[in-house]
Amino acid sequence: MFVKRRITVLAALAAVVPLALAACSGGSDTPAQPSGPVTLTWWHNGTTDPIKSIWEKVVADYHQAHGDVTIKAQPLQNEDFSTKVPLALQSAEPPDIYQSWGAGDLASQLTSGKVADITDFTKSWITQTTGKFGENWQVDGKQYGVPFEQHFVGFWYRKDLFQQAGITTPPKTMDELNTAVTQLKAKGIAAISVGGKDRWPDAFYFNYFAVRECSVDVLKKSVKAVKLEDPCWTKAGQDLKNFLATEPFQTGFAGTPAQQGAGSSAGLVANGKAAMELQGDWEPGTMSSLTEDKDLDSKVGWFAFPSVTGGQGDPNAVLGGGDGFACTTRASKACADFLQYLGSEPVQTQLAAQGAGLPVNTVAAKSLKTDTLRQVYDYGTKAPYLQMYFDRAFPTAVGAALNDAVANMFAGQGTPEGIVTAVNQAAAGNK
Amino acid sequence: MTTATTPVRTAAKPSAPAVTARKHRPGRRKRLELALLLGPALLLFTGFVLVPIGIAAFYSLFNWKGFGPLDDFVGFKNYADAFGGTVFQSAIVHNLIIAGLSIAVQLPLSIGLALLLNRKLRGRAVLRALVFAPYVLSEAITAVIWALMLQPNGFADRTLRGAGLGGLVHNWLADPGIVLYTMFAVITWKYIGFGIILLLAGLQGVPAELREAAALDGASAWQTTRHVVLPLLGPTIRIWIFLSVIGSLQLFDVVWIMTQGGPANASTTMATYLIDHGFKRYEFGFGSAVAVILFVICFVFALLYQRFALRRDTQGALTRMVG
Numbered sequence: 186m187f188v189k190r191r192i193t194v195l196a197a198l199a200a201v202v203p204l205a206l207a208a209c210s211g212g213s214d215t216p217a218q219p220s221g222p223v224t225l226t227w228w229h230n231g232t233t234d235p236i237k238s239i240w241e242k243v244v245a246d247y248h249q250a251h252g253d254v255t256i257k258a259q260p261l262q263n264e265d266f267s268t269k270v271p272l273a274l275q276s277a278e279p280p281d282i283y284q285s286w287g288a289g290d291l292a293s294q295l296t297s298g299k300v301a302d303i304t305d306f307t308k309s310w311i312t313q314t315t316g317k318f319g320e321n322w323q324v325d326g327k328q329y330g331v332p333f334e335q336h337f338v339g340f341w342y343r344k345d346l347f348q349q350a351g352i353t354t355p356p357k358t359m360d361e362l363n364t365a366v367t368q369l370k371a372k373g374i375a376a377i378s379v380g381g382k383d384r385w386p387d388a389f390y391f392n393y394f395a396v397r398e399c400s401v402d403v404l405k406k407s408v409k410a411v412k413l414e415d416p417c418w419t420k421a422g423q424d425l426k427n428f429l430a431t432e433p434f435q436t437g438f439a440g441t442p443a444q445q446g447a448g449s450s451a452g453l454v455a456n457g458k459a460a461m462e463l464q465g466d467w468e469p470g471t472m473s474s475l476t477e478d479k480d481l482d483s484k485v486g487w488f489a490f491p492s493v494t495g496g497q498g499d500p501n502a503v504l505g506g507g508d509g510f511a512c513t514t515r516a517s518k519a520c521a522d523f524l525q526y527l528g529s530e531p532v533q534t535q536l537a538a539q540g541a542g543l544p545v546n547t548v549a550a551k552s553l554k555t556d557t558l559r560q561v562y563d564y565g566t567k568a569p570y571l572q573m574y575f576d577r578a579f580p581t582a583v584g585a586a587l588n589d590a591v592a593n594m595f596a597g598q599g600t601p602e603g604i605v606t607a608v609n610q611a612a613a614g615n616k
Numbered sequence: 617m618t619t620a621t622t623p624v625r626t627a628a629k630p631s632a633p634a635v636t637a638r639k640h641r642p643g644r645r646k647r648l649e650l651a652l653l654l655g656p657a658l659l660l661f662t663g664f665v666l667v668p669i670g671i672a673a674f675y676s677l678f679n680w681k682g683f684g685p686l687d688d689f690v691g692f693k694n695y696a697d698a699f700g701g702t703v704f705q706s707a708i709v710h711n712l713i714i715a716g717l718s719i720a721v722q723l724p725l726s727i728g729l730a731l732l733l734n735r736k737l738r739g740r741a742v743l744r745a746l747v748f749a750p751y752v753l754s755e756a757i758t759a760v761i762w763a764l765m766l767q768p769n770g771f772a773d774r775t776l777r778g779a780g781l782g783g784l785v786h787n788w789l790a791d792p793g794i795v796l797y798t799m800f801a802v803i804t805w806k807y808i809g810f811g812i813i814l815l816l817a818g819l820q821g822v823p824a825e826l827r828e829a830a831a832l833d834g835a836s837a838w839q840t841t842r843h844v845v846l847p848l849l850g851p852t853i854r855i856w857i858f859l860s861v862i863g864s865l866q867l868f869d870v871v872w873i874m875t876q877g878g879p880a881n882a883s884t885t886m887a888t889y890l891i892d893h894g895f896k897r898y899e900f901g902f903g904s905a906v907a908v909i910l911f912v913i914c915f916v917f918a919l920l921y922q923r924f925a926l927r928r929d930t931q932g933a934l935t936r937m938v939g
Binding site (some may be wrong): 274275294295381382383435438441581589593596597598614616 | 679681682683684694697698701763764766767768769770787788789790791792795875876878879880881882892893895896897898899900902
């Protein structure tokens with residue numbers, strides 16, 4: 186190791202200064218809504234196409250229709266949101282609209298006093314536009330944000346590799362999945378790829394085992410109390426442990442990134458180097474940018490996470506989440522109006538038609554790009570229960586502790602009880 | 617001539633008080649100069665270095681999520697939690713391992729290569745440029761390049777297999793038992809050039825007469841190196857060790873990009889732990905405590921090292937205190 190500028194520590198320390206300065210300017214009163222022309226700053230994560238162009242068009246169209254509203258869009262890298270939003274919410278001038286994934290994160294951000302309660306501005310249209318899904322952007326019954334896309338997690342698989350291994354129908358139970366894994370491995374094919382370096386893909390497995398093992402009632406109560414007490418949680422950990430013991434994943438999975446490069450977990454499936462991956466509906470979009478194969482869509486199929494024998498959970502419950510935007514207090518009325526536009530048919534249809542994601546507005550579903558995506562959409566929207574990914578559903582620190590504990594188990598360390606303890610300890614404020 | 621000199625003397629008179637003032641009260645004008653020249657820098661340093669450190673120390677006493685008012689005072693609990701946590705303990709150990717390995721491996725390697733490159737040999741300039749090239753790359757680029765090369769069946773594995781060394785192939789980034797050493801190898805690749813350049817500059821300062829004298833006395837090449845060159849390289853080596861240890865303690869970029877401290881925290885360093893908790897978990901109070909710990913460790917090491925190891929080298933090099 187050599188000369189790493191001394192600045193690193195200092196920079197880390199300096200990073201907190203703006204927070205201190207801003208702390209003085211705090212105050213949680215809702216300022217009067219600005220009258221006359223208004224300019225809204227919009228932080229979104231659409232840095233790449235197709236969503237980048239869609240948002241550019243949305244800004245232009247909206248300005249055309251509402252001459253007094255100017256939207257200044259500022260695309261940020263997805264990963265930057267976790268650092269920039271807290272700092273911005275402590276500053277005197279946070280963005281007026283910013284990307285929000287709802288639930289736990291949003292609840293954490295509320296304590297800044299800068300996030301606007303938009304219940305009154307949205308109640309006339311939100312149910313019609315987003316269905317029950319919009320409730321994930323509520324905290325204590327008040328609306329703090331509006332989703333524009335929903336996401337469902339399931340297995341994406343390559344039909345050609347399944348055929349090579351002699352698997353005729355996609356697995357419906359864990360036993361069938363295990364058999365499929367054995368058949369694929371016997372043919373020398375990496376059965377499942379997972380981006381273990383990023384941790385959250387590991388967590389999908391624990392999340393889904395929990396959704397299958399725990400009843401909807403237990404899931405709801407545990408998330409609300411941020412406490413894992415029911416034995417079904419430990420059972421989910423045990424299921425995961427048993428599954429890991431079958432060694433279903435590609436070599437070196439603990440160091441593989443999820444979405445970057447041809448060697449990432451998505452890249453392996455895209456290039457036919459692995460047969461399946463448990464991922465969200467964004468998978469086809471991610472894969473298409475990691476391969477030369479123009480025919481990819483026809484080679485890829487989807488099946489839901491299998492049922493677990495003896496599980497208390499609903500075998501059709503789905504794991505997922507969504508993308509949305511939250512408003513800050515300066516111009517929350519104008520912000521809410523803009524969010525209504527994002528949920529409207531023209532925008533939602535574009536999102537669906539260009540493969541940017543699954544729309545929240547049902548009228549746009551028919552525009553979805555492929556049959557596979559329509560299948561995912563149908564499964565997710567018909568599911569009796571949607572469990573939001575736990576790292577989003579829980580407060581941020583607890584979610585991160587869960588992901589870490591699961592990732593440790595993937596790396597060969599940790600126990601089912603350890604995952605439960607890690608979550609409960611983090612919830613109690615222990616490090 | 618005397619008449620001519622007299623007016624000059626009188627003309628010089630007005631400035632005389634200043635001269636005597638400087639002689640008799642040497643502090644004042646010098647202080648003014650210092651304040652003028654050093655003031656802005658000092659102000660910036662205070663604002664952007666000292667104050668943030670103070671603020672971080674202040675935050676570290678609170679349980680604070682980064683939002684809302686600081687109202688949950690917990691005293692030194694954050695420090696106790698950090699030192700009591702196994703992950704942070706192992707992070708400190710990882711930093712120390714990297715620092716130890718740097719001195720044990722990088723230093724001899726740098727000295728050896730520097731001695732070699734200091735000789736008159738064909739294409740020396742090209743070789744020097746090659747060795748130094750990795751240092752020019754940013755850490756982020758280095759990390760991305762190596763992450764790609766070290767992925768399973770990537771460039772590194774294929775090269776090893778091609779050379780008939782397939783047995784050496786490992787899960788470089790995925791095996792908790794190896795990942796820290798992989799990090800060390802990447803860091804070595806990146807920074808060895810800098811060490812060599814530094815040592816080459818040190819070698820320029822070794823007078824040729826001394827070597828000639830040693831040769832005349834019948835010393836072998838090895839004896840000359842061992843007893844003449846290396847001792848004269850001492851100051852350079854001591855500076856290298858200083859920079860290297862400080863760098864090892866602050867290790868962040870390469871690890872963060874290549875592994876994020878994983879798998880199973882096997883490559884976590886103090887700095888990645890800090891960012892992980894501060895920004896990913898919104899535990900800003902706790903993160904500040906870790907930042908303060910990291911700062912104190914570096915600071916104490918820097919002070920002790922300067923006091924004991926660098927003392928000889930800096931003697932006489934520092935300007936005497938004012939007044």
